[in-house]
Each structure stands twice: as structure tokens, then as C-alpha cells.
Amino acid sequence: MKKIDENNYHGSPDKDLDQLLELGKPLPRMPEDLKARIRTRLAEVGQESEKKNFLVRRWAILSPLAAAAVLALFLIFFWPGGTPGTISWADVQKCLDQIQTLAGRYAQITTIEGKPIIFRAKVYLKDPGLSRYEEYTPEADLDTVESRSKSILICKREPGLSEVLTLHPGSGRAEWVTLNGPESPSFPKQLDLASENWKLMKGFTEDKTRRIGERVINGIPAVGFDFETRARELVVSTDADEQAHGEIWAGRDDGVPLLIELEFRNTLGQNVRIQFSDIQWNVPLEESLFDLSVPLDWTLSRTRIESAEYTDTGLASGVTLQTSPDGQEPLAATGDVAAVVWAEQTTDPDSKIPLMGQITIELKPEAAHRLHDYADAHPDKLIVVNFNREINVAAKLDTAHPTRLSFDLSLLGLSLAELEKRYFTTSIERNE
């Protein structure tokens, strides 16, 4: 099939027909009178539903030219402006009901000091709970089977247990992370990423979309919509409050999204462009894509994350906590702690460095208010937690949950079970 420049397609039916007929070589060229008859016929059927019937009949009669005619009709049928019907954003939003899989290509270009830093990947999402990301070098040709990925990340998630395997084919190394317990509040709760992404695409634009034109994408005529929103609503890893611009291109015939482009500035003021292209919905994805086995001769490092979401848990009797602006009097003390709500500990049997031991507490609203007031007035000043007179650690205020405060206790060198036993009132039983 003739390759179409999807960004700059400005052909005409006649010209296309000529070009398509050229493709018939080395078959005999179509006589001009036959071409004229086809053009006439195409014009006659141009506004009628008989187009496809014509196509079928011609297929039988003019088999050597059938492929060309099919494409010609396709182009005419979908030629921008050639069809009176067109989709609205509402059509796009309701075009897919049941999503099982989503696949596509992801590219992110971050411009740092004038230099583009490119991240490219193929993405495969399969509900329930399966995802795979293949990262490629910027130079890799993703269309060739031989093109080897830099890394492959396979994720399998179910309630209470997540497994993430990262394979590095270049070095024969693999990392396997298991998470037992609820996932961090900052991590998306959704397990079914294909359908959730679809909801997200529909949801983040809502009624803010504006139709911007039409173009042909991978041979499919598409209608574009753009929208403005906040960057942090689109990308989890940025807190950037900057305006983000996005475009969604959907098939003009069926309203199915084909291409998504986003552009925004991150917290460092760097320009970030993201493109999710070659989007395919509900294509069959083999289970082998999500196989978590590691080749025998590879090096494997394992990491275990244990987490707990507490209810009715507080600081144990006698345990103290003071939260102060760096070097100043406390703004919150032990009595201001309403509850201990979350803990997460990461361990790596191959490492002597305790990776993380983060505790999240809920403060009484008035204490949280004092801390946020201070933080807002002094954004570059540290807030320090003195935990049980044993350790001073930097505190992190949670903007999503303003009454919550987190800090890391891994320097105490205690397991999560030991932390719970010594400092909290929880009755959770754990293996130490």
C-alpha cells in the first residue's frame, strides 16, 4: 500500500487514483477510458451508501485492480470534507464500552538545557492487572522485530499483591519487586490499566475539548480535539501546576482514539512532550508477554515491599513526637497526633542499605493547619520531626491529604514488625 504522509496529506481523488493505478505495475496500465469510467462511477456513488457494494462488485470483475480500487474508494469515502457526517467529542467518549487491552507506542521528549532527552517505549496493558513496557533507545527502529529493547518491565497486580519484573537484556540482569499489602496512597489504586486509561482519556478532557481539524493517521482519517488542563492532572510524576496542552486524535469513522499528544512544563521549567501513538484497543495480547519468569543464567536481584494501612492505630503510650520548623519551637506535639495511618518498608536481601521505612501519621486539623501555614510562608524551610527523642528526620507534608505527615524511620534499623511493636498501638501480627 502506498505510504501516506499522515501529517501532510493533501491529495485528490483523481490524483490518488492515478497514483494507485501506478501501483499495479508490472500489470498492464489501466486504459484511460476505464479510468474515466471509474472516476465517473465513483462520482455517481459518492454520496450514496452503495459505495461498498460497488467496491465488492469491482473486486470480482477487475481483480488485478481491485486492491487499488479498494484504496481509492477508501480515500474518497474518508476524504476530509468528502463525507457530511462527522464525530463530536461526545461520540469519542462513548465509542468504547468494554476495554480489555490497550497497546501503543509511548514517547517522551524532555528538553534539558536545549538538549532533547528521549524516552521511547512500547506499552501493552491487559486487564485485569497486567502491563508490559518495553523501553527502546531513541535510535531503535520499533518496526523491526530485531530491535532489542533496553529494558522490559512487566507488572502483575492484584489486590494485596503486586509483582514487578524488570529485565535488562543488555546485561542479563533482572530485578524482581514484590509488594505485599496495600499500595502506597500515591500509587494509582486502579488495577485494570487499559480500561482506567480509557476512562482517564475520556475524563480529563470532559467538556473542555475543542475540535481542531482532521488528518490521516496510519491510513485512518482522524478528527482532532485539543484541551488545556493542569500538568499534574495528566502525569503522576509531576507536581507542576503549569498549564498543559493536549490533543487527542480519534478515528473519524468510529471515534476511537488513535493518537494522544501532551505538552507541558515540569517543575524545573523544562518542556516535556509526550506522544502516545499507534494506539490499539482490544487487540489480542498473548499471555507470554506478561510472563514473569527470568532466564536461568541471568543475575536476579529481589526487593520486597511490605506495607500496612492502619485503622484505629495511634502512637503507643510514652512515645513522643514533635514537629518543628528547623531549629524552632514545635508546631505539633504528641497530643496532636490523631492516628498512625500508613507504613511502608522496603527490604532488599542483597543490600545492606535499608531502602525505606516510611511512616504516615494523621494530625489533628488545627496542628496540620499550623504546619501548612508555616510551610506556605516559608517554602524553602525544612520541617523536622523529632521521633520519640531518638531521631530527627525531615517531614513531608502531604498536599493531597493536608492533615497527613510522613517521615522516614529507616535509620532506626528496625523491621516494620518491630516498629509496630515498639511504637504503635496496632495489633497486626507480623513475622519479624
Add this chain to the structure above:
Amino acid sequence: MTICQESIKQYLSFYTVVVLMALFTSSLTAAELSGKQPWAVRFEIHLASLDKMEGWVSVPSDGQGPIWVSPEATLTNADVAEAQSGRTDDDRFCVNLLLTEDGALKLARLTKSHIGAFLVVMIDGRAASVPRIAAEILNGRARVDGNFTEEEAGSIAKGITAQQSPAGGNKK
């Protein structure tokens, strides 16, 4: 899709990474910053700038022009509780650091008040990398990227916390 990919990457980044992007590395010695010290491998983190700063020391860098380094080290070996070689997300060798209580608070203060600024990680007086502060680092962890080989990363990790013996050997 954007959100999920970003989340997974973020999810796996256990270390709050100092390095957003190591802009360049230097193979030249910052003699002005060198001095006698008891550590087998001298480690320092300084504020850095790509623009000339009064009173700061110029350190040449490979093909990128000089960087300007604050004369006072914010972190030194004494602020490191543990050091271990590791791998970055993109499969390069690095050195992971767990800082002491004081070190963690120093890094937290520095990063909270200098988001967007540059740091220089000096290994034995040489600029190993020039990361930019992408976010405040409150959990006392840092990572040193420097285009190290596996052996280099291992030696640096071992040497950062190892005291130098009078005879020149290393002892923990």
C-alpha cells in the same frame, strides 16, 4: 499510557534520586578542593553553578565549559552511614548512599531550598557528576552517577565509608 508508565517508573525509584540528569561528567581534578583526609575515597557534595559565581571555584569539565563549585562542602564522608554500589534504572553502575541523621537533614535543607540548582558530586577531588536538584530529598538517600564501571562503583562505595590506615591500606 503516560500516567501508568510514569507511575511505574516512579514506583520503582526507591531512592529519591538527586540526579535528574547528569549533564556531564568531568575527568579533571579540582585541586582547589582537594586536601588531606582520612577516608579511602573522599566524597563531597557541593552546590554548583553553570554561571560564574564570586568566590566559587572553577572546575573544568569535558566539552561543556567550566562549572563553578561552592567552596564549602554540604556533605562529606562523615555524613554517609552506608554506601553500596548499585544500578540505575537505565542499567548503569552507580553508588547508593544512606546518609546519617545529620547528613539526611543537611541534604534535606539543601535540596528544599535549592530546587532547580545544580550540585556537583566530587569523588577524590574530581567531579563525578553534576546533577540538578529535581525535588526535595527528605529520606536521607542519594545516588552518585558517574559513568562508573562495576569495579569503580564497588571501590568507591567501599572507600567512602572506609577509614584510611596510616600505612595506606584501608580499614573499616
